[in-house]
Structure formats: structure tokens, C-alpha cells
Amino acid sequence: MASKKVLGRGLGAFFPEYDNESKGETGDNSPKKGVEKTIADPVERVNIVLNVPVDHIRANPHQPRTEFDEERLDELADSIKTHGLIQPITVRYIGEKRFELIAGERRLRASKLAGIAEIPAYIREADDEQSMAFALIENIQRQDLNPLEVAMGYKRLIDEFEYTQAEVANRVGKNRTTVTNMLRLLNLPDFIQTALINDQISIGHARALITIEDQALQAKLLKNIINEEWTVRQVEDAVRAVNAPEKKKKASSKKPPSNPFYDEISNRLRNTLSTKVNVKPKAKGGEISIEYYSEEDLERILNIFDSI
Numbered sequence: 001m002a003s004k005k006v007l008g009r010g011l012g013a014f015f016p017e018y019d020n021e022s023k024g025e026t027g028d029n030s031p032k033k034g035v036e037k038t039i040a041d042p043v044e045r046v047n048i049v050l051n052v053p054v055d056h057i058r059a060n061p062h063q064p065r066t067e068f069d070e071e072r073l074d075e076l077a078d079s080i081k082t083h084g085l086i087q088p089i090t091v092r093y094i095g096e097k098r099f100e101l102i103a104g105e106r107r108l109r110a111s112k113l114a115g116i117a118e119i120p121a122y123i124r125e126a127d128d129e130q131s132m133a134f135a136l137i138e139n140i141q142r143q144d145l146n147p148l149e150v151a152m153g154y155k156r157l158i159d160e161f162e163y164t165q166a167e168v169a170n171r172v173g174k175n176r177t178t179v180t181n182m183l184r185l186l187n188l189p190d191f192i193q194t195a196l197i198n199d200q201i202s203i204g205h206a207r208a209l210i211t212i213e214d215q216a217l218q219a220k221l222l223k224n225i226i227n228e229e230w231t232v233r234q235v236e237d238a239v240r241a242v243n244a245p246e247k248k249k250k251a252s253s254k255k256p257p258s259n260p261f262y263d264e265i266s267n268r269l270r271n272t273l274s275t276k277v278n279v280k281p282k283a284k285g286g287e288i289s290i291e292y293y294s295e296e297d298l299e300r301i302l303n304i305f306d307s308i
Contacts, residue, residue, distance in 0.1 A: 046125040049088050052099055053118045054111055057091055060101040062132030062156070065139055065149055067197075068106060076106060077113035085111055088120035090138070092131060099123075102131050103138035129161045133171050146197050147206075151182040158183075166306060176302055177295045181207060189215050192222060201225050204232035208239050217242065262286075273301055 089104030101108055102124060111119045126134060136153040139145045145153070157163045157171070165183070169176040185196070185206055192209055195201045205225050212218050221238055224230055230238075262279045269277040269288070276291040292298040 046093070046123050049120050049122050051118045052091065052121040054108065054116065056097060057089075057099045057101055057108060057121070058094075059108075060103075060105065060131060060135050062128065063101075063105055063135055065105065065145055067146070067149075068109065073106065073110055073113065076110035080107075080110055080114040080116060085116065085119045088122045090124055090134065091121045092124055092126045100131065102126060102134045132156065132161070137172055147182065147185055147203050148193055148197060151185045154179055154183055155186060166302075175299055177299045181295075184210055189218065192218060195222060195226065202232065205230075205235050208232060208235040211239055212242060273304060275301065 085107055087104075087107065089107050090102040091099040092102055094100050099121065108119070124134070132153075136145075136150075136157070139149075139153075154165075154168050154172075157168050158165070163171070165179050166176050169179045172179075181203075185193070185203070188196070188206060188210060192201070192206060196203070196206050201222070209218050209221060212221070221235060224238075225235060259281065262281055266277050266279045269279070269290075273290060275293075275297070278289045280287050280289070290301065292301055
């Protein structure tokens with residue numbers, strides 16, 4: 001027996017009462033010919049494409065994207081008016097004949113602008129965590145998010161779903177160093193974040209500026225980046241020049257006497273991590289500094305910690 005096509009089928013195929021409502025149901029409670037009286041099992045409502053009324057689709061509360069280009073949205077709406085929506089959006093069924101958007105908010109918004117009553121939607125089974133991850137991943141794959149939207153999406157996965165950075169990296173198909181660097185962008189002052197959103201600077205520029213604590217100096221360097229079109233290498237050189245006096249000052253300070261116990265701990269960590277490690281005691285507690293020489297080297301060290 002040939003399999004039934006599901007692309008383009010109306011909701012009446014899986015929610016018979018839609019047919020009743022659309023035809024104006026009378027007092028006659030007898031089942032319509034060819035239509036089952038009971039609603040299809042929820043299992044049958046996933047992994048299919050159905051035509052869904054746009055008014056029955058609510059926005060994704062976990063949508064990582066916050067800005068939409070109105071001009072491009074109008075262009076998409078005009079295209080949908082002419083050709084229809086070619087690529088289905090992705091939704092999940094939330095009960096009572098209602099759906100929640102997982103991916104495709106631009107297409108949904110444009111369809112509403114175009115006055116389209118119903119659009120094709122791929123029904124997918126997903127919980128809150130999966131819905132947010134799918135929305136984030138879909139936008140990242142399309143490169144529709146600006147860097148701060150990506151970083152905020154990572155942060156929400158960590159804050160709201162208690163992901164570790166390693167789990168976020170695995171979920172979105174990035175290495176953990178990339179996730180860590182993206183999250184650091186959220187620590188930048190507003191004026192640098194705005195420049196990043198407006199494509200006045202790149203992620204590389206922003207990452208170089210993170211290492212400077214003086215916001216007045218950050219603002220000065222940002223002005224040079226924009227007005228003089230500095231490369232990332234130029235910014236990094238400027239940052240090194242700024243930080244050099246502080247490092248020299250620290251190096252010239254009197255070195256405390258060696259402590260055999262802490263020397264042994266440093267050596268053990270150095271052997272385990274295969275890099276320079278310094279254990280420095282303080283009046284209360286102390287600190288451990290670990291050197292790394294590239295993002296790949298940092299990832300190697302993080303993997304060692306993960307395996308412990």
C-alpha cells in the first residue's frame with residue numbers, strides 16, 4: 001500500500017474538529033462521512049508537515065533573535081504573496097489545537113504581513129530546553145544572529161537549563177573555547193556592544209578590548225578602530241602596550257621566599273597539565289595561575305579538567 005502524503009494536508013487530517021468548525025457545525029452530532037470522530041493520537045502529530053493557521057501559532061519565548069530588519073521582512077512578505085511560503089516553519093504542538101514556534105520567526109512574521117491565513121509547518125516533538133536549543137541552532141546555522149544574541153542564547157541555556165559551557169558547546173556544535181569567548185562579550189560595556197551589533201567592529205576587536213578594565217581607554221581605542229579602521233592585530237598591539245607597564249611593575253616587585261610545599265604542588269600541576277603553573281599563597285587561601293599559549297592549548301587544558 002502506498003504511503004500517504006502529509007505535505008500540504010490541512011489540520012482536519014489530524015484534528016477532525018477543524019473540519020467541523022470550518023464548515024459551520026450544526027446541531028447534528030453525527031460524525032461526518034470519512035472523518036474520524038476522535039482526534040489522532042499525539043504521536044501522529046509529530047514529524048509531519050501540515051498547513052497550520054497563523055493565528056494558532058504563538059511566538060517562541062526562547063527566541064534568541066531580538067532584531068529584525070523591517071525592509072528585508074517586507075521583501076520576504078512580498079515574495080510570500082507571490083510564491084507562497086516554500087520552506088515550512090518548525091513548530092511544536094502544545095495542546096488545544098495550538099502550536100508554539102520553534103524556528104522560522106521571520107517567515108511567520110512575513111506571512112502575517114502578507115495576509116496569509118495558514119502556512120506549512122513541520123510538527124516536531126520538543127520540550128522547553130529542546131525548543132530553545134533548536135531555535136538557537138537554527139539561527140546560528142543561518143548566521144542570522146549578531147554575536148551578542150548568540151552569547152545571550154548561550155547564557156540562557158546555562159542560566160535557565162543549568163547547562164555547563166561544555167554541554168552548550170556540544171549542543172550547538174562549537175568547541176568550548178568559542179562558547180567561553182562568546183560569553184565574555186556580555187561583560188563589555190554598552191558602547192562596545194552597540195558597535196559590535198552595528199558591525200562597526202568585529203568579534204576579534206571586541207575580544208581584544210575585553211582585557212582593558214579602564215572604560216575611558218576602551219572608548220579611546222574604539223574610536224581609533226572605527227575612525228582609522230584598525231585591524232585586530234593593531235588593537236592587540238595597542239592593548240599589549242597598555243598592559244606592558246603593569247606587567248613590568250609586577251615583575252619588579254620583590255619575589256617572596258620559596259615554600260617547598262607550594263613548590264611541590266606547582267610541580268605536580270605542571271606535570272599534569274604540561275604547562276606553567278604557579279601556586280601563590282595569601283593571608284587567606286591563595287590563587288593558582290595556569291598559562292596557556294593559544295585557544296587550542298586552552299581547549300587541551302580544559303579537556304584534562306573534564307576528564308578528572
